[in-house]
Amino acid sequence: MQVRSSVLHMKNATIQKRPRQRLSGIDPRRKRVADEVRACIARSGNSRAAVEDAIGISQSALSRKLRAESAFTVDELLGLAAFLDVEASEFFPKERAR
Numbered sequence: 001m002q003v004r005s006s007v008l009h010m011k012n013a014t015i016q017k018r019p020r021q022r023l024s025g026i027d028p029r030r031k032r033v034a035d036e037v038r039a040c041i042a043r044s045g046n047s048r049a050a051v052e053d054a055i056g057i058s059q060s061a062l063s064r065k066l067r068a069e070s071a072f073t074v075d076e077l078l079g080l081a082a083f084l085d086v087e088a089s090e091f092f093p094k095e096r097a098r
Helices: 002-012 028-044 048-055 059-066 074-084
Strands: none
Touching (some): 028 074
16 A cells, blocks of 8 residues: 555655756767767768768767767767768867877
8 A cells, every 4th residue: 555655755756857967078089079070071072971870879869979969989980981981080080299
C-alpha cells in the first residue's frame, strides 16, 4: 500500500525542468579543430545538410560539434576529410611557438 501511495504522489508532482547548463570553459584544442572544420566546410561550398548526411550525424549534433560543445570522433573527422576531399591533418592547426 505504501508503494502505491508514493506512486500516486509522484504522478501528481510537478516536474520542473532545469535550464541547460553551458560548459564554463571549452577546450581550446577542440575549439581550434571545430574552427578548422567549419572553415573547410565553407571553402568546399557544401551545405551543412550534405555534410550531416555524409558523416551520418544529425543537424543538432553537427551544430554542437561546430560550437565545440562536443568533440568530433575520429571516424567523423576521417569521413569529413574524405567527403571534403582534404587531408584530415587540415583539421589540426599547427600550434604556434611560444
